[in-house]
Amino acid sequence: MCSIFSSWDALYTTELSNHDANPTDEGTVWFDDSDAEQNLVRFFDEREQEQGQEQEGTGDGGHSEKDSLEHATAISAPTTKLKLERPATSFLDLGCGNGSLLVALREDGWEGSMLGVDYSARSIQLAEDVARSRFGGETVGVVRFKAWDVLRGEHAAVLGEAGQRDGWDVVLDKGTFDAICLSDERDQDGKRVCEGYRDRVLECVRRGGLFVVTSCNWTEDELRGWFLGGGGHGVGRARFVEDGRIEYRAISFGGVKGQTISTLCFRKVC
Numbered sequence: 001m002c003s004i005f006s007s008w009d010a011l012y013t014t015e016l017s018n019h020d021a022n023p024t025d026e027g028t029v030w031f032d033d034s035d036a037e038q039n040l041v042r043f044f045d046e047r048e049q050e051q052g053q054e055q056e057g058t059g060d061g062g063h064s065e066k067d068s069l070e071h072a073t074a075i076s077a078p079t080t081k082l083k084l085e086r087p088a089t090s091f092l093d094l095g096c097g098n099g100s101l102l103v104a105l106r107e108d109g110w111e112g113s114m115l116g117v118d119y120s121a122r123s124i125q126l127a128e129d130v131a132r133s134r135f136g137g138e139t140v141g142v143v144r145f146k147a148w149d150v151l152r153g154e155h156a157a158v159l160g161e162a163g164q165r166d167g168w169d170v171v172l173d174k175g176t177f178d179a180i181c182l183s184d185e186r187d188q189d190g191k192r193v194c195e196g197y198r199d200r201v202l203e204c205v206r207r208g209g210l211f212v213v214t215s216c217n218w219t220e221d222e223l224r225g226w227f228l229g230g231g232g233h234g235v236g237r238a239r240f241v242e243d244g245r246i247e248y249r250a251i252s253f254g255g256v257k258g259q260t261i262s263t264l265c266f267r268k269v270c
Contacts, residue, residue: 008123013122023133034249096118212266
C-alpha cells in the first residue's frame, strides 16, 4: 500500500483515539467549511420533492403520455431514471471516513439500505463508533460499514449487500476521488489508479441510479472530463450522463469567479 493511503490509517487511528476519549469529537468531516454534507442532504431532499411534483402533475394515475412512450421503448431508451424515495432508496458511500454523511442522511429520514466502505479498517471502526453514539447504541439495520478497497476489491462484496445485486441507487464520493488522484500508484497496465476509478464506480451503480461526487481538487469541467463518456472493461455500454449539480457560494480572485469545491451528479445509463 503506498504511503498516501497509509497516512489515512494514521489519521483514523488518531481520530479513533480522540473519539474514545471524547465521544463528541467525531473526527474530520470533509469539506465542512463549505457545508458540503448539508448541501448533499438538501440535494436529495429537493430531488425527491421534484420527482413527487412531476408525478402529481401527470394525472391519469401518475402516468403521462411521455411515461407510456418511455415504458414502451424501455429496452432501447438510455434515459431511464430511478425514482428517489425515502423509504427505499439505497446509498453506498465510497471512502466513508467517519461515516457522517450516511448518518446525516439517516437522520434526515432516508430509510433505505446504507453501506459505507473504506479501505481503512480504522476508519470503519470510527464510523461504527460515531453511528453508535448518534443512534444510542442501536446500529443494526440503521447504517452499516465494512472495509473494502474501491480500487481492488471484488464488487460482489458490496453488490451482495442487502439485495443490491443490480447496483446501488445512489453512490456517493465526498473527497475519495481527490485522495486517489494524489497517488502515483499504477495498475498492471501502467496507468495511474485514478484512471480506472470511473469504471470501478460504474459497476457499483444500478441502471438509472446516481453517482454524486464532491471534489476540492477538480473543477466541474474537469470532473466532466473524468466521468462522462463511454464505459470501459467489464461495464459494456454503461456510461454516465450528467444529471445535476450543487451550487456553492462563489468567490472571486484575480477577476475570476468560482467555487472552492464542486459537486456533480451523474446518472448511469446503458
